[in-house]
Amino acid sequence: MPIRNVKTLGDPQLFKPTVAVTEYGSAVADDIQDMVDTMRDNKGVGLAANQIGIDKRIIIIEVNNNPRYPKQADIPLMVLINPEYHVIGDEKETFWEGCLSLPGLRGEVTRAVNISYQANDHLGNSFSTQANGFLARVIQHECDHLDGILLHQRLNDLKKFSYEKNL
Numbered sequence: 261m262p263i264r265n266v267k268t269l270g271d272p273q274l275f276k277p278t279v280a281v282t283e284y285g286s287a288v289a290d291d292i293q294d295m296v297d298t299m300r301d302n303k304g305v306g307l308a309a310n311q312i313g314i315d316k317r318i319i320i321i322e323v324n325n326n327p328r329y330p331k332q333a334d335i336p337l338m339v340l341i342n343p344e345y346h347v348i349g350d351e352k353e354t355f356w357e358g359c360l361s362l363p364g365l366r367g368e369v370t371r372a373v374n375i376s377y378q379a380n381d382h383l384g385n386s387f388s389t390q391a392n393g394f395l396a397r398v399i400q401h402e403c404d405h406l407d408g409i410l411l412h413q414r415l416n417d418l419k420k421f422s423y424e425k426n427l
């Protein structure tokens with residue numbers, strides 16, 4: 261399966277909300293494989309389908325000794341289709357977040373520490389569970405992508421937006 265180009269800031273598709281998935285299995289298998297190959301090739305920890313031009317509500321997440329986030333514990337590959345989350349409590353955390361669609365940039369974004377979320381797997385089976393910390397952050401970031409929102413739209417302070425090399 262091909263590694264695809266990641267769409268970057270300025271591409272209108274990144275601002276367009278994605279469409280719910282209704283067919284599973286072979287209907288999404290190639291999309292998911294392309295997403296995994298592209299995320300790994302770009303050293304991402306998450307990817308939303310519209311970042312590679314697929315207009316579907318699919319996100320993937322994986323942390324495996326990632327050089328862009330060296331302090332983060334590993335997270336096995338997760339595929340979330342039609343994901344939804346709810347914030348638990350009011351604890352929030354700020355972090356210099358990156359995005360494959362904003363290459364070389366980081367922005368300090370405040371997000372909820374604890375969430376519950378539900379999604380379907382690649383076969384359409386629904387599941388629900390909770391997440392906290394970095395995983396909760398990545399889920400919130402990727403769900404934003406599905407709604408056409410990029411991290412710079414979440415900045416509290418425009419001065420906290422920087423090239424990685426200057427941090």
Ligand code: ZN
Nearest residue numbers: 358359360361
């Ligand atoms: Zn992103």
